[in-house]
Amino acid sequence: MQLTGRRTVITGASRGIGRAMALEFAKAGATVVAVARDADRLAALVEEINSEQGPVATFHTCDVTDPEEVDRVFGQIVEDGPVDVLVNNAGGNTFSVPLVSMRADGWAKVQRLNVESVVWITQRVLPAMVAAGRGSVINVSSVAGLQGVPLMSHYSAAKAAVISITQSVALETAYAGIRVNALVPGWIETDLTGHLRASGDAEAAILSRVPMQRWGTAAEIAKAALFLASDDSSFMTGQVLVVDGGISVMP
Template identity: 35%
Template sequence: MDLSALFSLANKVAIITGASKGIGFGIAEIFAAAGAKVVISSRKQEALDEMATQLREKGYEVAAIACNVGRMEEMDNLVKQTIEKYGQIDILVNNAAVNPVFGPVHNTTPEAFDKIMDVNVKAPFHLMNLCFPYLRASSGASVINISSIGGISPEQGLGIYSVSKAALISLSKVYAKEWGDHKIRVNTICPGLIQTKFSEALWSNDKIMEHMMKALPIKRVGTSEEIGAMALFLASKASSYTTGATLTADGGFTI
C-alpha cells in the first residue's frame, strides 16, 4: 500500500484563513509539504509575505492574499484572486477567529458579541458559500473548520467565544449533510490548549496552567504541527469516508 499517496495533496489548492501564524501557519506548512498549492490569508499582507517567503525557501508553492474575514468584500476578493492564480479550490480551512474579551459573560458588550459571531461563525458560512462552485467541481473537496474544545463544553472566561465555536460545530454538521450529494466533505477540529499567540492569555497564566495540567492525561501544551497533522488527515484521501465529524486534539482534556 502506498501510504504517501493516501496522504498526498498533490494537484490540490487549499485556502487557509488566519494563516500568518499559529495553527493556521502550522496547517499551511504541512499541506504544502504534502504537495498542495497553498493560499495563506490573514489581515496583514506584510506578515503574510514574510511567512510565504519562509515556505517558498523550502520549495513549496504558496500564495499570500490579505483578507479580513470580518469584511464580506475581502472574502470575495480572496476567492477571486485564488481562482485567477490557480483556477481551482479543493480545500478550505476556516481557521481565522477572534476573542476580544476574557472574563464573565455578563461583561461582554453587544459590540464584542457581534464581532465574535461575525468572524467566528458568519465568515466561515460566507466563505464556504463563495467556495461552493469550485469545491463542487473538485475530485476531492474538503472543508475543515477549526473550532475549539470550548465549543464542546464552555471554557471559563471565554463565554461568547465558546458559544461561537459551538455554533461552528453545528454549522459544519449542517453543511456536511447538505453537501454530501456534491461530494464535499465538511469536518471540524477542536483544539485544546495549543501554544500560540492567540491562546497566550491561557498558557501564560500559572493558575490556569496548574488547573489544566491536573485535568490533562497528556500533561503538556499542544503544538500547531499536531493540529496540522490532523488537518492533513481530513484534507486527504485518508479520510474519504469521514464527514460531519468533530475531532478533538486536546491531550485528553474532554475525556
C-alpha cells in the same frame, strides 16, 4: 505526499495553527494560498515555503470579518483556479466576561470572526467545489465548542456554531463529493494562549485539566488537518475530530 496536485486555501495562516498547516500541507505536496491580515508575516511564510518546496505558495491579505473583502478576495481565489481544500481556521477571542455583563458589540465581534467568516467564505468557495465534484472543507472549532466555559459564553457559543454549521453543510454537499469536517483543538501553544503561559497560576490551572499534562503544538493540529484534507479521510464527513490531550473525556 498526500496532497500532491491539491490547491489548498488556509485562513489565519500568518501565525499559530494556520501557519503550521500551511507548512505541513506544502510538505505534503499541496499548493498553498495563505490568507490573513498581516502581509509581512504572510510574505515571510510564503518565502519560507517556496525556498523549500519551489513556487507553491502565494498569499492574500483579507480581514475575514469584512463580508465585502471576503467576497472580493475569495472571488479572486476561486477565479484563479480550483480549490481542493478550504481550511476556515482564522478565529480567536480576546476577552473574558460573565454573560450578564456581555456587551452587544463584544458578542457581535466574536461571532463575526469565528462564525460569520466561516459562513461568508464557505458560501464563496463551495459552488466551485460542487461544480468540480470534489473538495474538503475543514472548520476549526475548539473544545470550548463542546462544553460550557465560564466567562467565555461568546467564544464557546461561536465554536459550537462552527460544529453545527459543519454538520449541516456536510449534509448539504455530501452528494456532490464534498467533505466537511470540524477540527477541535484543545489548549495549543500559540500567540492566542501566550498570556495564559505568562501567568504561572493560569498555566498550572490549565495543565491540571489536561490528562497529557502539556500544551499541544500547532504542528500536532496541522497533522490532523492533513488527515482531514487528504484522501486518507475519504469516507469522513460531518465529523468532529478532537485533538486535545484528553481534556474532553475528563470526568
